[in-house]
Amino acid sequence: MGDPNVNLGEEEGAEEGEEEEEEDEEQSKKPEMNNNHSMSGKEAPSVRNELPSHSQSRRHSMPSFGFSLLKKVLFTEIALKSETMCRFVSQLDEADVIIRAKAPERRLRPKSLLYYQAPNFGGPSDDVVCQLLEDAMNTDSGTAAERGSPIRHSSPITEYKLKKDVVYDQYGFPYLSKSSRIDEDDLEAHADDLLRKSNELNSHAKDLEKDISAHVKWENYLVSLGNRPLQQSADLKLMIRTGVPMEYRSRVWKACIDWRSSNLRLCCGDQHYNALLEQVEIIQSSPVVTPLSRQIEVDLLRTLPDNKHYESCTSAGIPKLRRILLAYSVHNPDVGYCQGLNRVAAIALLFLSEEDAFWSLVSIVESLMPRGYYAQSLIAAHADQRVLKDIVADKLPRLTAHLEQHRVDLSLFTFNWFMTIFVDNIPVETFLRIWDTFLYEGSKVLFRYAVAFLKYREEDLLSKTSDLQLHEYLRSIGDTMTDVNRIAQIAFNELNPFPMRTIHSRRQSHLLKIQAEMHRLDEMRQQFESTNSFHCEIPPPETEYDASDDEQI
Amino acid sequence: MANQGGAQRPNGPQSKICQFKLVLLGESAVGKSSLVLRFVKGQFHEYQESTIGAAFLTQTVCLDDTTVKFEIWDTAGQERYHSLAPMYYRGAQAAIVVYDITNQDTFGRAKTWVRELQRQASPNIVIALAGNKADLANKRMVEYEEAQAYAEENSLLFMETSAKTAMNVNDIFLAIAKKLPKNEQAGQQQSRQRGVDLSQENQPSGGCCK
Numbered sequence: 001m002g003d004p005n006v007n008l009g010e011e012e013g014a015e016e017g018e019e020e021e022e023e024d025e026e027q028s029k030k031p032e033m034n035n036n037h038s039m040s041g042k043e044a045p046s047v048r049n050e051l052p053s054h055s056q057s058r059r060h061s062m063p064s065f066g067f068s069l070l071k072k073v074l075f076t077e078i079a080l081k082s083e084t085m086c087r088f089v090s091q092l093d094e095a096d097v098i099i100r101a102k103a104p105e106r107r108l109r110p111k112s113l114l115y116y117q118a119p120n121f122g123g124p125s126d127d128v129v130c131q132l133l134e135d136a137m138n139t140d141s142g143t144a145a146e147r148g149s150p151i152r153h154s155s156p157i158t159e160y161k162l163k164k165d166v167v168y169d170q171y172g173f174p175y176l177s178k179s180s181r182i183d184e185d186d187l188e189a190h191a192d193d194l195l196r197k198s199n200e201l202n203s204h205a206k207d208l209e210k211d212i213s214a215h216v217k218w219e220n221y222l223v224s225l226g227n228r229p230l231q232q233s234a235d236l237k238l239m240i241r242t243g244v245p246m247e248y249r250s251r252v253w254k255a256c257i258d259w260r261s262s263n264l265r266l267c268c269g270d271q272h273y274n275a276l277l278e279q280v281e282i283i284q285s286s287p288v289v290t291p292l293s294r295q296i297e298v299d300l301l302r303t304l305p306d307n308k309h310y311e312s313c314t315s316a317g318i319p320k321l322r323r324i325l326l327a328y329s330v331h332n333p334d335v336g337y338c339q340g341l342n343r344v345a346a347i348a349l350l351f352l353s354e355e356d357a358f359w360s361l362v363s364i365v366e367s368l369m370p371r372g373y374y375a376q377s378l379i380a381a382h383a384d385q386r387v388l389k390d391i392v393a394d395k396l397p398r399l400t401a402h403l404e405q406h407r408v409d410l411s412l413f414t415f416n417w418f419m420t421i422f423v424d425n426i427p428v429e430t431f432l433r434i435w436d437t438f439l440y441e442g443s444k445v446l447f448r449y450a451v452a453f454l455k456y457r458e459e460d461l462l463s464k465t466s467d468l469q470l471h472e473y474l475r476s477i478g479d480t481m482t483d484v485n486r487i488a489q490i491a492f493n494e495l496n497p498f499p500m501r502t503i504h505s506r507r508q509s510h511l512l513k514i515q516a517e518m519h520r521l522d523e524m525r526q527q528f529e530s531t532n533s534f535h536c537e538i539p540p541p542e543t544e545y546d547a548s549d550d551e552q553i
Numbered sequence: 554m555a556n557q558g559g560a561q562r563p564n565g566p567q568s569k570i571c572q573f574k575l576v577l578l579g580e581s582a583v584g585k586s587s588l589v590l591r592f593v594k595g596q597f598h599e600y601q602e603s604t605i606g607a608a609f610l611t612q613t614v615c616l617d618d619t620t621v622k623f624e625i626w627d628t629a630g631q632e633r634y635h636s637l638a639p640m641y642y643r644g645a646q647a648a649i650v651v652y653d654i655t656n657q658d659t660f661g662r663a664k665t666w667v668r669e670l671q672r673q674a675s676p677n678i679v680i681a682l683a684g685n686k687a688d689l690a691n692k693r694m695v696e697y698e699e700a701q702a703y704a705e706e707n708s709l710l711f712m713e714t715s716a717k718t719a720m721n722v723n724d725i726f727l728a729i730a731k732k733l734p735k736n737e738q739a740g741q742q743q744s745r746q747r748g749v750d751l752s753q754e755n756q757p758s759g760g761c762c763k
Contacts, residue, residue, distance in 0.1 A: 295631065298582045298603075305600040339581070339631045340605045377636050412626075412640060415606040424605065468572065468611070468624060475609045518636065525669075 170246065171350055172308040173428050196479060200427060203483040210485065214242050222248065230255035237440060241492050243484070244436045250351045256439035257356055260363035273355045276327035283326065292336050296325045303342040304423075310346055320354045321346055328361050335365055338374035340419040347423055347435065360439075364421070368442050370507060374419075377518060383510040384418055384443075385411035388450055390506050395451055395495055399458050406467040410454075413474040417453075418446050426478040433484045444500050445491075452491035453481055570620045571735050575726075576642045578666045579651035580659040581630030584685040587716035588651065589627045592726050597717050604629045607641055614723075614730050621730040623647075642670060647679045647729045652700075654684045654713060655692040660700065667707055679732045681710035681725055688715040 166174050176193050204211075217239060230236065230252065244252045265272070283293060300318055304310045309317035324345045329336045344364060348357040365374055372380035389410060393400040403410060416424040421438055422431040438445045454461065457477055464470045481487055577585040586601045586608065593612045608627045613620060626641040628634065642648060648670055652663040663682060670680055682704045684695060697713060704711030710728050714721040 295581060301600040302582075302603040305598065305602055311600075338633060339603050339629060342603070343605070376633050378633055379636075382636065409640065412607060412609070415637070419605050468622075471609055471624065472611065521636075 166308075168308050169428065171428055171432075172310075173304075174306050174308075192479075196427075196482070199480075199482045200429070203485070206483075207485050211243070211245075214239070215245050218245050218248055222251075229258075232259060232440075240436050240440050241488060243433050243488075249432070249436070252436065253348070253351050253360070253439055254356055257352070257360045257363050260367045260439075261359045264362060264366070265359065272331075273327060273358050276330050276358075277323060279330045280323060280326040283330070292329055293326060295339075296322065296329070296337050296342070299339060299342045300325075303346045307346070309350065317346065317349055320349055320357070324349070324354060324358045324361060327358055328365075331362065332365065334376075335374045338378075338419075340416075341365070341374060343420045343423040347421075347431075363439075368438065370443065372511075378419075379514055379518065380507075380511065381415065381419060382514050383507050384446075385415055386510040386514075387503055387506045388414055388418075388447060391447055391451055391503075392454060396455055396458060399454060399461055402462050403470070406464075406470055408467050408470045408474070410474075412471075413477070414450055417450055417478070421446070422449065422478075424478060425476070427482050427484075430481045430484045430487065433488060444498070444503060447503060448491040448495060448498060449487070451495055452487050453477060455490050455495070456481070456483075456487055568615070568618050568620050569735065570622065571733070572622045572624065573646045573730075573733055574624045574626070574644060575647040575649065575729065576626045576628065576638075576645045577649050577651060578628055578638065578642065578670070579630060580653070580656075580662040583630065583651045583653040583656070583659050584714075584716050585630065585649075585651050586627050588649070588683065588685060588714060588722055588725075589625055591716040591719055591722045593625070595719075597719075606634070606637060612726070614727060616727070616730050619735050621733070621735075623726065623730075638669075639673065642674045642678075645674060645678060646733055647681070648674065649681045649683050649725065649729070650709075651683045651685050652695065653686050654695045654700075655686055655689050657694045660684075660695045664703065667709065671707070677734070679710070679729055680707075681712070681729050683721075683725055684711075684713040685716060687713040687720055688717050 166176070168174055175197065176190075221235070221239065240252065269275075283290070289297075300322055301310070301313065303321060307317075309315055310321065312318075321342065325337055325342060328341070328345075335341075341361065345357055345361050348360040352360060370380045370384070372378075373384075374381075389400075392410065417426075422434045424431075434445065434449050454477075457473075457480065461470065461473060464473055577589060579585050581603070584601075586604050587597060589608075589610055590596050590598065590601065593610045604627055606629055610625045610627065611623060612625065613622045615621070626645070628638060628641050648666075650663045650666045650670070652659040667680060667682070670678060682700065684697070684700050700713075701711055703709075710725065710732065712721045712725045712728070714725055716722060
């Protein structure tokens with residue numbers, strides 16, 4: 001099942017055949033799709049007033065001419081693109097697209113919402129387009145004179161006001177960054193936001209046809225399965241590489257988690273999570289607050305503070321996230337709680353029930369990532385950064401030479417990508433796509449995407465002439481990763497061969513070196529510290545390499 | 554390029570430009586990222602996303618005839634991320650060690666960081682101690698005098714700050730900028746490694762006037 005447009009597995013043969021098929025694995029769990037628990041869902045963006053009243057009375061300063069022009073250009077582009085998409089989509093028989101305005105007279109006007117209803121079409125950009133149009137048309141109050149104007153003749157674009165209302169995407173993330181929402185005068189941040197949106201729209205519009213074709217493929221695949229559980233197969237792997245449509249993501253992720261955690265679940269029993277929750281309740285009722293539960297508590301509202309599911313104590317996601325993190329710390333005391341796992345669990349919770357999100361954390365820490373990744377000294381995470389440098393040196397020698405010339409250490413920026421599975425200032429559609437393949441294939445995907453990001457922006461990076469310029473570019477390189485299909489193509493086609501065997505052996509050799517370094521550091525610290533000891537828990541060397549361990553079909 | 558917030562713009566063409574690497578260290582949730590956000594963008598978020606690994610920002614301040622550009626490395630606070638810290642403080646000319654005045658433990662942790670910097674970082678590193686969350690004085694657990702005495706003993710700059718109200722935030726960065734050597738020789742990188750090199754790479758040097 002090769003996608004004629006994307007072909008994200010075309011050169012599998014070049015991967016030295018390390019990905020052995022492990023089909024027909026008996027699935028004990030029914031892959032029931034339980035959306036009742038997941039917090040996401042296709043819904044019109046909700047609107048909420050966020051800023052305190054005093055700031056609402058503030059008038060933002062008059063934008064400079066250059067900025068007005070920039071906005072004008074962007075909005076014109078957005079409006080044109082939206083129209084093109086409407087025309088395109090409405091030509092599709094199967095998509096049954098209805099475009100309607102909320103206004104009773106069915107004419108477009110400021111403050112009205114456009115709904116692009118496409119029941120058989122799960123393209124990612126309908127809400128985005130809707131929101132962009134609303135943004136573009138939005139004025140302070142929608143005066144009578146403005147009502148009834150068509151899109152292109154609605155309020156003058158130069159009078160566009162920075163939004164005070166927060167509008168969220170289908171995953172609960174706001175369209176506008178916090179900086180530009182909070183500081184009305186931060187025109188730079190706002191321009192960045194508009195540019196980012198424009199780029200996202202560009203990517204989505206470009207790939208609309210591909211997305212529809214992929215969606216039809218998914219639908220056919222799942223229909224042919226009927227009630228049977230998803231099976232690991234080469235076809236499914238390729239389909240996942242081309243992207244899992246939003247409405248099937250819960251089912252696919254649950255299947256991946258079930259495959260990864262089935263053995264553990266058998267050992268621990270069906271009631272494992274509930275039993276852990278009972279222990280959590282005991283911990284919570286105790287007057288003694290452990291440093292670990294204090295850290296979890298402190299981080300809850302600092303996990304995805306912009307996302308509507310996690311933005312306040314009363315948000316639906318917060319108590320679930322608390323229980324999952326506390327339960328995991330009881331389940332795996334060696335890891336306990338590591339900052340970064342909160343983001344991982346929060347993203348899993350967007351698509352999975354609480355218990356499945358817990359098992360996804362188990363799968364990620366104990367199966368998908370190498371041992372010792374999140375444990376006390378993060379030693380395996382350090383090792384992976386060195387493995388990444390090796391691979392970059394191999395795949396992108398010019399870039400490596402350039403970075404060395406300016407003495408720039410990549411891991412200062414890439415470390416977070418691995419710890420958080422790319423939930424780190426990277427466009428949501430992009431990191432979800434990474435998650436799709438990561439959950440199915442394992443941690444090798446993280447290297448593929450990290451190198452793909454760098455390859456995608458290699459020329460830009462090579463054009464920087466100082467360490468400071470490189471640092472500044474690398475700081476925000478994730479923001480620019482909107483063209484997820486192009487990046488996936490680099491990751492899965494253009495970087496091949498990408499053998500797991502090499503990654504594994506490099507991991508082992510770096511792990512040994514770091515163990516020795518950490519041991520020396522630990523000794524030095526202990527020598528100096530009489531009161532504070534630095535714990536360095538070093539996991540035993542991993543067992544013999546098993547291809548099926550890290551990567552399965 | 555880097556001047557994103559309300560900091561002063563460089564003076565004129567004659568002014569000297571100095572570039573310094575500054576690292577923030579301290580226990581989790583004491584307000585390291587909030588101090589940086591306040592300094593760089595003039596903003597404050599009640600719930601600032603917890604920092605994983607580290608975040609990089611820049612800000613420029615003007616001092617008489619000198620423009621000082623800070624390359625700021627804001628680090629993660631959780632104990633286990635401690636093993637990353639040498640990557641960030643190596644080659645740094647300045648450090649702000651932050652504690653929370655409402656939490657005595659964080660002050661103890663700050664002292665540990667100061668000791669580590671004194672031993673492992675560049676010998677001439679300028680260290681500032683920031684007692685953050687000064688707006689929560691009614692919940693104070695660390696006395697001003699105690700911290701001040703400690704800072705004096707260890708030759709640290711010291712201020713109580715509040716990222717929330719902006720109290721002393723620009724001031725502490727300015728005080729550091731003033732204390733940093735701005736002549737050709739003094740700002741040179743002291744990149745001679747002392748201790749174990751965890752990342753095998755030397756950090757780029759800064760601190761020289763251009």
